[in-house]
Amino acid sequence: METAKKHFFSDMGVMLERSMRHIFRSMDTIITVTIMPIGFMLLFVYVFGGAIQTGTDNYVNYLLPGILLIAIASGISYTAYRLFMDMQRGIFERFHSMPIARSTVLWGHVLSSLVSNAISVVVIIAVALIMGFRSPAGILSWLAVAGILALFTLALSWVAVIAGLSAKTVDGAGAFSYPIIFLPFISSAFVPTESMPSGVRAFAENQPVTSIVEAIRALLSGQPVGNDIWIALAWCIGIMVVAYFFAMRAYKKRV
Amino acid sequence: MTKAIQVQKLQKSYKQLQVLNDVNFEVENGSIFALLGSNGAGKTTIVKILTTLLKQDGGTATVNGFDIASKPEKVRQSISLTGQFAAVDEILTGRENIIMIAKLRHLSNPRQIADDLLKRFGLTDAADRRVSTYSGGMHRRLDIAMSLVGTPQLIFLDEPTTGLDPEARLEVWKIIKELADSGTTVLLTTQYLEEAEQLADQIAILHEGKIIANGTLAELKQQFPPAKLEYIEKQPTLEEIFLAIIGKKEDH
Ligand SMILES: Nc1ncnc2c1ncn2[C@@H]1O[C@H](COP(=O)(O)OP(=O)(O)OP(=O)(O)O)[C@@H](O)[C@H]1O
Numbered sequence: 001m002e003t004a005k006k007h008f009f010s011d012m013g014v015m016l017e018r019s020m021r022h023i024f025r026s027m028d029t030i031i032t033v034t035i036m037p038i039g040f041m042l043l044f045v046y047v048f049g050g051a052i053q054t055g056t057d058n059y060v061n062y063l064l065p066g067i068l069l070i071a072i073a074s075g076i077s078y079t080a081y082r083l084f085m086d087m088q089r090g091i092f093e094r095f096h097s098m099p100i101a102r103s104t105v106l107w108g109h110v111l112s113s114l115v116s117n118a119i120s121v122v123v124i125i126a127v128a129l130i131m132g133f134r135s136p137a138g139i140l141s142w143l144a145v146a147g148i149l150a151l152f153t154l155a156l157s158w159v160a161v162i163a164g165l166s167a168k169t170v171d172g173a174g175a176f177s178y179p180i181i182f183l184p185f186i187s188s189a190f191v192p193t194e195s196m197p198s199g200v201r202a203f204a205e206n207q208p209v210t211s212i213v214e215a216i217r218a219l220l221s222g223q224p225v226g227n228d229i230w231i232a233l234a235w236c237i238g239i240m241v242v243a244y245f246f247a248m249r250a251y252k253k254r255v
Numbered sequence: 256m257t258k259a260i261q262v263q264k265l266q267k268s269y270k271q272l273q274v275l276n277d278v279n280f281e282v283e284n285g286s287i288f289a290l291l292g293s294n295g296a297g298k299t300t301i302v303k304i305l306t307t308l309l310k311q312d313g314g315t316a317t318v319n320g321f322d323i324a325s326k327p328e329k330v331r332q333s334i335s336l337t338g339q340f341a342a343v344d345e346i347l348t349g350r351e352n353i354i355m356i357a358k359l360r361h362l363s364n365p366r367q368i369a370d371d372l373l374k375r376f377g378l379t380d381a382a383d384r385r386v387s388t389y390s391g392g393m394h395r396r397l398d399i400a401m402s403l404v405g406t407p408q409l410i411f412l413d414e415p416t417t418g419l420d421p422e423a424r425l426e427v428w429k430i431i432k433e434l435a436d437s438g439t440t441v442l443l444t445t446q447y448l449e450e451a452e453q454l455a456d457q458i459a460i461l462h463e464g465k466i467i468a469n470g471t472l473a474e475l476k477q478q479f480p481p482a483k484l485e486y487i488e489k490q491p492t493l494e495e496i497f498l499a500i501i502g503k504k505e506d507h
């Protein structure tokens with residue numbers, strides 16, 4: 001075990017490098033990931049926006065956090081897909097027959113997911129700026145936003161790892177992300193929860209996306225964040241820990 | 256002198272299906288050992304167990320003196336595997352593939368190692384092309400090249416020439432012979448009896464979960480002598496021996 005542990009970070013670096021090459025050699029996947037959220041953003045701002053009452057004069061500011069979460073949720077389906085494809089191929093057996101810490105294979109995918117999702121987030125924020133998004137937030141608030149999004153991505157990437165490891169087909173590997181993509185619609189991401197019927201509202205107010213969206217929105221608009229940020233962090237870390245545990249279990253079962 | 260591989264009473268089932276029943280064999284250091292068997296005989300299963308990808312249900316095995324169950328890490332350090340299905344990264348270039356493996360083996364000069372191996376395997380011109388553009392033969396050569404990174408003592412080749420044209424097959428045979436000449440132990444599996452005949456110092460035939468014959472080609476030929484009635488002595492080919500043994504076992 002000793003040598004594998006000693007080289008954990010160097011092995012993880014090699015795996016990350018490999019995964020990043022895969023991503024940069026299929027830039028179309030990043031474009032695909034950003035197109036849908038940008039489409040939603042255009043649709044909601046220019047088509048539905050006029051009819052939606054959020055109490056703000058800048059609807060782009062209001063919906064951007066939810067759009068970012070949708071982008072990440074669809075981005076991680078590629079993580080599941082890439083991992084699934086890797087498991088099908090002989091290269092994994094080669095890695096596993098080598099004296100490396102086996103979990104570095106998963107870490108490579110998870111960390112590269114962080115990088116590729118960061119790229120899509122930046123692209124979407126750039127489009128939002130063109131559409132009139134403005135933020136008075138200072139550097140610290142932006143860092144906090146980046147931190148929350150990073151944790152959210154990490155948490156969902158580990159969920160993606162479970163899907164990639166346990167899926168039977170390629171389609172199955174990606175399908176798990178659909179409900180996650182859908183969650184922002186039943187949250188305060190697009191409309192205030194007050195407008196929803198009571199049952200839906202109860203769900204919306206207590207699911208993770210709402211607290212994450214509220215925390216990011218408050219940070220970006222320079223408002224006090226209150227409790228939302230702690231609830232958001234608790235959700236992200238909670239999901240991450242649980243998903244990591246099940247991902248590792250699924251992995252041990254496979255190898 | 257310890258053997259490169261010692262396998263005793265190895266057993267493995269997948270759910271109900273018992274694949275390995277009672278497998279015993281030994282491989283000498285520096286030799287080429289061929290494991291023969293029909294489709295589904297369990298060759299890949301044995302390779303996977305010996306390379307620590309799969310756990311056995313029963314029995315013991317040591318590889319380079321290390322027990323596969325209790326010292327898998329040591330085993331992995333001293334072997335390398337070229338699996339039945341090409342273990343190369345299609346999206347990377349040939350050079351990047353070799354460099355990646357060299358880094359994972361923590362060697363000091365990955366670029367130099369890659370240059371040398373690419374040259375040795377005639378892949379220099381294709382070195383900076385993505386592997387997805389390689390032909391079947393080039394895939395296999397890169398695959399074997401990746402297994403040679405860090406010069407492991409023992410190399411497993413699971414059906415190294417399946418799907419290759421005769422020319423590419425001869426090329427791979429040459430590589431395997433060179434490996435053995437340089438002192439590396441090779442365990443290869445094959446369905447081509449001719450391949451075993453050409454390459455192997457020792458041949459074992461796996462059938463219905465057991466090694467039913469094991470020895471040098473000469474020994475196998477002695478065990479199964481040519482038909483006596485013939486006036487002109489005709490040496491049986493390994494193929495005839497193989498079919499004779501399997502036929503005999505099934506009569507029981
Ligand atoms: N993961 C698995 N789950 C269930 N059965 C399996 C599994 N892997 C292999 N088998 C079965 O075990 C038997 C032996 O398989 P194995 O791959 O070891 O054979 P092989 O000798 O390598 O065959 P081939 O020449 O076709 O490569 C086959 O019947 C196969 O269907």
Ligand SMILES: [Mg+2]
Pocket residue numbers: 298299300339413
């Ligand atoms: Mg096989």
